[in-house]
Amino acid sequence: MKELQTILNTILKEKQGYITFLTGAGISAESGLPTYRSIDGIWIKGTKYHRPEEFGTYKYFSQNQEEVWQYNLFWKKMIAEAKPNPGHLAITEIEKLLGERFRLITQNVDGLHQGSGTQNVYEIHGSKQKVRCSKECSEPFDFPENIKYKDYTEDLTADEIDDLKCKKCGNWLRPHTLWFDESYNEKYYHFDTAYNIADHTDILFVVGTSGSTALPVNIVETVKIRAKWIVLINPENDTYFDYILKGSKTLFSVQESSSKALPELKMMIEEIINA
Numbered sequence: 364m365k366e367l368q369t370i371l372n373t374i375l376k377e378k379q380g381y382i383t384f385l386t387g388a389g390i391s392a393e394s395g396l397p398t399y400r401s402i403d404g405i406w407i408k409g410t411k412y413h414r415p416e417e418f419g420t421y422k423y424f425s426q427n428q429e430e431v432w433q434y435n436l437f438w439k440k441m442i443a444e445a446k447p448n449p450g451h452l453a454i455t456e457i458e459k460l461l462g463e464r465f466r467l468i469t470q471n472v473d474g475l476h477q478g479s480g481t482q483n484v485y486e487i488h489g490s491k492q493k494v495r496c497s498k499e500c501s502e503p504f505d506f507p508e509n510i511k512y513k514d515y516t517e518d519l520t521a522d523e524i525d526d527l528k529c530k531k532c533g534n535w536l537r538p539h540t541l542w543f544d545e546s547y548n549e550k551y552y553h554f555d556t557a558y559n560i561a562d563h564t565d566i567l568f569v570v571g572t573s574g575s576t577a578l579p580v581n582i583v584e585t586v587k588i589r590a591k592w593i594v595l596i597n598p599e600n601d602t603y604f605d606y607i608l609k610g611s612k613t614l615f616s617v618q619e620s621s622s623k624a625l626p627e628l629k630m631m632i633e634e635i636i637n638a
Contacts, residue, residue, distance in 0.1 A: 364627065370566070370615065371631060371632060371635055372635050381464055381560055381564045382466070382564070383466040383468065383560055383568070384454060384466070385572065385579060385582055386469045386471060386571055387469075387470045387471065389570065390448075390471070390571040391473050391571075392571070393448045393450060394447065394448045394475060395441075395444070396441060396445050420544040422544055428527075429518075433518065435491070436510070436512050437513055439491060442491055445475060447476075447478050449622040449623075450624075451476055451478070451479035452479050453628065454467065455479045455481045456629050456633075457628065457629050458481055458482065458483060466485070466564070468485045468557055469484060469486055470487060470488050470572060472491045486553070487541075487557055492505065494506055494507070494537065494539055496529040496531065496537070497534050497536065497537040500531050501529065501531055507526050510523055510527065552578075557582055560582075562585060562589070565591055566591060566592040566593075567593045568594045569583060569596065569597075571597060572602075573602035573604065574603030587611060590612075593614050593615070597616075597618065599618075
């Protein structure tokens with residue numbers, strides 16, 4: 364970590380570009396939330412297993428609204444029971460230290476970053492804390508408070524089905540998240556903003572994500588093209604990001620969990636700023 368401290372010392376003294384964090388499911392896994400493609404529950408409804416690319420689509424939702432909502436209420440229950448871990452809390456403290464230079468782009472839809480107190484968060488895959496009309500007749504709004512979260516075996520009640528219909532047009536509401544058969548956009552998923560952040564980033568910390576979706580990969584590649592520093596924080600070292608960054612002179616890898624590495628990073632930044 365001594366080499367990383369030297370890099371950070373130079374960047375912090377320059378006082379120019381962003382210091383950006385890109386987080387994925389790995390950081391929330393340490394709060395007990397299964398990752399998307401694991402076999403421990405996140406894509407399971409009852410005893411039926413779904414491939415994410417099939418179940419997590421607007422096409423599937425349009426034909427199976429109740430099943431998709433049962434799954435989402437099960438997911439909401441897991442999120443409600445999860446708490447921010449030391450990695451989330453360290454990022455919140457880093458934001459306080461860096462001020463206007465801090466940016467956080469997250470693939471996570473669980474709201475744990477906001478739950479830990481982080482303010483400047485760009486959710487590029489949406490949020491399970493919000494819903495919107497499936498026919499796009501209104502803007503996203505907070506998840507209805509009167510709808511209870513469920514175990515995966517519980518069916519929707521008639522009242523819950525009614526509450527999951529748009530009050531304006533009568534069509535089903537949908538989770539405010541990006542499905543596999545949909546495209547990124549600025550309106551809902553900060554597409555242009557994410558690229559703008561990447562274009563002005565001096566050092567990018569890639570935390571708990573392997574590079575399985577397009578926009579995060581493009582963010583990393585944008586920073587790489589600009590020959591700026593990229594720091595991979597992940598216990599594994601065989602991800603797609605490791606592959607595309609192999610041989611890069613501006614790559615620094617920390618093969619540790621986010622709950623261990625991020626508090627250490629926070630202390631490092633604090634020491635440099637207060638020196």
